[in-house]
Amino acid sequence: RSEVHRDGDYHRAVHVWIYCESTGELLLQHRADCKDSWPGQWxxxxxxxxxxGDSSLSSARRELQEELGIKLPVDAFELIFVFLQECVINNGTYTNNEYNDVYLVTTLTPIPLEAFTLQESEVSAVRYMHRDEYKSCLAAESGEYVPYDVNGQYxxxxxxxxxxxxxxxxSRSLxxxxxxxxxxxxxxxxxxxxxxxxDKExxxxxxxxxxVIDEIFYEQVWNSNTMLRDWLRAHADSSSLDSLKWAYYSINKSPWSCLDENKAFLSTADSAVKLLTDATKPISGWKGLEYRAAFPxxxxxxxxxxxxxMNKMEFxxxxxxxxxxxxxDATGFFTVIKRPDALLTTSVVESDGPNQTNTSDDLxxxxxxxxxKASLEKATELLIKASxxxxxxxxxxxxxxxANAFLSNDYYESxxxxxxxxxxxxxxxxxxxTYxxxxxxxxxxxxxFVGVRDDVATSQVxxxxDQLEDLEKNLPLDNIYKSDNVSAAPIRVMNLLxxxxxxxxxxxxxxxxxxDERIVNERGTSMVMLKNISEAKFKNILKPIANACIREEQKEYxxxxxxxxxxxxxxCCHGIGPHSITLxxxxxxxxxxxxxxxxxxxxxAKADIVGLWALNFLINKGLLPKSLSKSMYVSFLAGCFRSIRFGLEEAHGKGQALQFNWLYDKGAFILHSDGKFSIDFTKVEEAVESLGREIMTIQAKGDKPAAQSLLQSRATLTQPLRVALEKIEHMQVPVDIAPIFGTASKLLANN
Structure with a gap:
């Protein structure tokens, strides 16, 4: 440590702030007089x-326990920002070039000062101070406080x-x-x-x-997601705002909004309250430390x-x-990666048996x-009863x-x-x-997904x-990248229940x-179409979008x-093109x-654009009616605007933006002076084929830099897209649907 500050090496550190929401106060520590930097200051x-070898979060937990005697779980720590502190003090003998991860711990009430166990070599005292008063002292550059630029990053x-x-x-309610x-x-x-x-039974x-599957997914999204869900549900009737929080959370299944680039619509201030009775030394008459379960x-x-x-480099x-x-196993579909300290708090560390890989001291x-395990055993029991x-x-x-796969972790047979x-x-x-x-x-x-098969619609598709092999052979892709093992893809159409x-x-x-690439290579894939969902989206979303954005002369298409x-x-086109590749x-x-x-x-994006190419190919073979040759492109254009509204953080929205911008730049999509769009039928076929070739070539080569470049340059919200989205917003067209499962609810009520 001393050498780092002597030589001015850049390094990482953690800052942990304890904030009391009932009083609006921050906890300050008084640095010991023996400290080599800012001694005797708050x-x-x-x-x-x-x-x-330590992680940021484990360091934050360690420092809080060592300096103040407070032991908190990981869900108490919210990483709110990172800032670089560069300064030279002590007549040039101490250089601080530090990247600081700044954490916030939010408590409901102040922790009694006598509950702290201070590390004498580091801390001489602690006190609470209102955030506004502390900010004013920093702004005034008071010598009693370690300086931070409140007008800058801090x-x-x-x-x-x-x-x-x-x-x-x-405003939040609105x-x-x-x-x-x-x-x-x-x-x-x-x-x-x-x-x-x-079958009804x-x-x-x-x-x-x-x-039960729903429960598992909530857990997969984020480590405290189920706790937040239960808290919001329990308090949904407390106020109209709480009711709205719960309603929107239920749609997103997390505190991040799917349609807003995963921007948080809640904060830790809305989160669940947890009580710890042993976070500090015991204090008579104090029930313990109550904190908000934090989320980023x-x-x-x-x-x-x-x-x-954990970051990608560490992994x-x-x-x-x-x-x-x-x-x-580490890169497989059906495993999670954990640190030893996290595992020791759960039931999974029973032994190094065949169902757990103990690889190192790190992960x-x-x-x-x-x-x-508990949820999957429950689901297994129910599936066996259903069988x-x-x-x-x-x-x-x-x-x-x-049911067997849930317990064995081998999903091949199922x-x-x-x-x-x-x-x-x-x-x-x-x-x-894997999105x-x-x-x-x-x-x-x-x-x-549970539904009732539509036999008539299934026969129609x-x-x-049946045409997948022929489509693979004729893809706009160099022959060396094409597969010889494409199988006919069964398609089932159902109405979602x-x-x-x-x-x-x-x-x-x-x-x-x-x-699973093994099955894709051996047998191809199968498709399930949700017809009643498609009908609902077309009626409630796509038609209104077309009315807003498509030129009158092409709207009929x-x-x-x-x-x-x-x-x-x-x-179908997910099943063709590159999957298993040779580098x-x-x-x-x-x-x-x-x-x-x-x-x-x-x-x-590949499935979309190659899907358009495939439709044209089948029309030219006489397997689909010529009437589709124009209507498929215009309907696709309207569909672009629908999918992009999902947000560019979502795979479909990002892929759709890539396609729109490519076709627009090639002149296949035209924006007119009235703010409406049309198709140039003389250019669209070539533009579609060129993009299909570009994407599949990147996939076939496993060329990640090229993939990144293509997405960065094309998967953006360009001005033509903004024009369309503003029109749609003005007309208040829904972005998507929220299904209400009436029949399923009745069945569950009767059971």
């Missing part, structure tokens, strides 16, 4: 260097607290009302007349298992799959020291079957194999069973999509699955699974048939592994 509640401490606690009930109104409530009540009595258990203003990129303070360095088997790999009730062999097989499902009840349940993992796109979130888990915010209209047909083709030097890999966080947005 300073941060607690601070210290981050030692080599002013964030005060502005964050002031914004959080000012009386703005009316904002939340506006945010909620972006979702049109839609009642989903599909008929169950095609179901046998056995099974359906009740399947719905209950789906509710920025949504954690790694969700709850990795330690909150990659740790991974490089693992065996091949351990590396596969651990824990399979989902252990991490979510016993059902009289459909393929449904019984799916439910049994999925994914095959899902692809072979031939049942009036359509069920997708388990961990699938929530913003660090690497490695980890899968749990979800459930069979054409697309209930969904849960990773179904927050904008609702999906279709999905293409599984994502916006129709449900081309809109829905492109959705089908989009899902220069002969190394085998996958697109997902190489493109990491760029993968999801680029894959969605």
């Amino acid at each position: 300073d941060i509640s607690s601070a210290g260097h981050i030692s080599a 002013g964030q401490l005060f502005s964050i607290i002031e914004e959080r606690y000012k009386d703005n009930t009316e 904002t939340l009302q506006k945010q909620i109104s972006r979702y049109a409530p839609i009642h989903l009540e599909p008929e169950l007349t095609t179901l046998s009595e056995g 099974a359906l009740g258990y399947i719905l209950k298992a789906s509710m 203003l920025d949504k954690p990129r790694g969700a709850n799959f990795y330690p909150a303070d 990659d360095l740790w991974k490089s020291g693992l065996t091949d088997k351990e590396q596969k 651990f790999i824990v399979p989902y079957s252990k991490e979510y 016993d009730c059902s009289d459909c062999p393929s449904l019984k097989n799916l439910l049994r194999t999925k 994914d095959i069973a899902w692809m072979e499902l031939d049942s009036n009840i359509d069920v997708t349940i388990g961990p699938y999509e 929530e993992d913003g660090l690497f796109s490695y980890k899968a979130t749990f979800e459930a 069979k054409l697309f699955g 209930y969904n849960s888990g990773d179904v927050k915010g904008p609702q999906t209209i279709a999905f293409n699974l599984p994502n 916006v129709d449900f048939e081309p809109y829905y047909t492109h959705i089908v083709c989009h899902e 220069p030097g002969g190394k085998k890999s996958t697109v997902r592994m190489e493109l990491q966080e760029c993968h999801s947005a680029l894959e969605e």
Whole structure:
């Protein structure tokens, strides 16, 4: 430490502030007279260097315990900003070049001063001081206080607290009302007349298992998410504002708004209160330390799959020291990564048995079957009961194999069973999509979709699955990158009855699974289309968007048939193009592994744009009507504006912005002086093909720098997009739908 400050080396440190929300006071410590920097001055509640090998968060916890005798769990610490402090003191003998992670701990009431155990070599006293008074002293550069520039970076401490606690009930309520109104409530009540009595009984258990899946997803989003959810739900009737908080939280399933680039619509001031009776030494008559469970203003990129303070560099360095088997587990769909200190507080550290990989002293790999053991055992029991009730062999097989997968962490057999499902009840349940993992796109979130199969619609879309091999052979892609193992993709159409888990915010209209590259290579994929969701979105969103943004002479081309047909083709095109790839030097890999966080947005863009190319290809083969040749492009243009409203942090929105800007720059999309758009039919076909080639070539090469460059340059909110979005906003067109599961609710009530 002394050498760092002698030589002026840049280094990292932590600042921990304790703030009492009932009094508006910050806790200050009086630095010991023996300190080599700013002795005898009032300073941060607690601070210290981050030692080599330690994480920022563990350092913050350690310093607070060492200096003040306060032991707090990780959810008490909110990282609010990072700032660089550069100064020279003590006649040039002490240089402080320090990157400081600034944490805030929020308590409800002041901690009694006698509860602190002070480290005499560091701290001589503590006291509380109102934030405004302290800010004024710093601004006046009082010699009693360690100096911080309140007009510079450190002013964030005060502005964050002031914004959080000012009386703005009316404005917050209006904002939340506006945010909620972006979702049109839609009642989903599909008929169950095609179901046998056995399947109806099974359906009740399947719905209950789906509710368990919801619990797991809440836990996957963020480490204190379930606590926040329970707190908001319990207090929803306290006021109209609390009711709105709960309503919007329920849509997003987290405190971050899906439609606002994951911006937080709540703060730690809205969070759950926890009581600790042993955080300090015991004080007679004091019940203990009450604090707000903190959450970051920025949504954690790694969700709850990795330690909150782990970054990509640390993960990659740790991974490089693992065996091949351990590396596969670390980057697999169905594991979480934890630190030893986190594991020791849970039930998963029982032994180094076959279901847990103990790799080093730094990080651990824990399979989902252990991490979510209690919930998965409950879901397993319900699925087995459902299997016993059902009289459909393929449904019984799916439910049994999925139950086994929940306990074994091996989903291969159950994914095959899902692809072979031939049942009036359509069920997708388990961990699938990786959008929530913003660090690497490695980890899968749990979800459930339960619906009733539409046999007529299913027969109508069979054409697309049958044509996949021919589409692969003719892709706008160099032949060396094309696959010889594309299988026909079964397509099932259902009307959604209930969904849960990773179904927050904008609702999906279709999905293409599984994502397991082994199965994709061996058998391809299967698709499920949610027809009643597509119909609701077209009626409530796409038609109004077209009325606002499409030129009158092309508005007639916006129709449900081309809109829905492109959705089908989009899902089919997830199954073609590069997946498993060979890198220069002969190394085998996958697109997902190489493109990491760029993968999801680029894959969605690929499926969209290649879907358009595929429709044109099938029209030219005479397999689809010529009437689609114009309507598919105009309907797609209107759909661009719909998806971009999901936000550029979301994979579909980002991918759609990339496509729009590419086609606009190629002259295929035209913005007219009246602020409305049209298609140049002479340019759109070539523009679509060129973008398809660009994306698939990047995927085939596993070229992450090229993927980053393409997204950074094209996946942006350009002026033409702003024009369209302002028109749509002015007309108050809903952004998406919020399903209300009437039939499912009745079934659950009867069970």
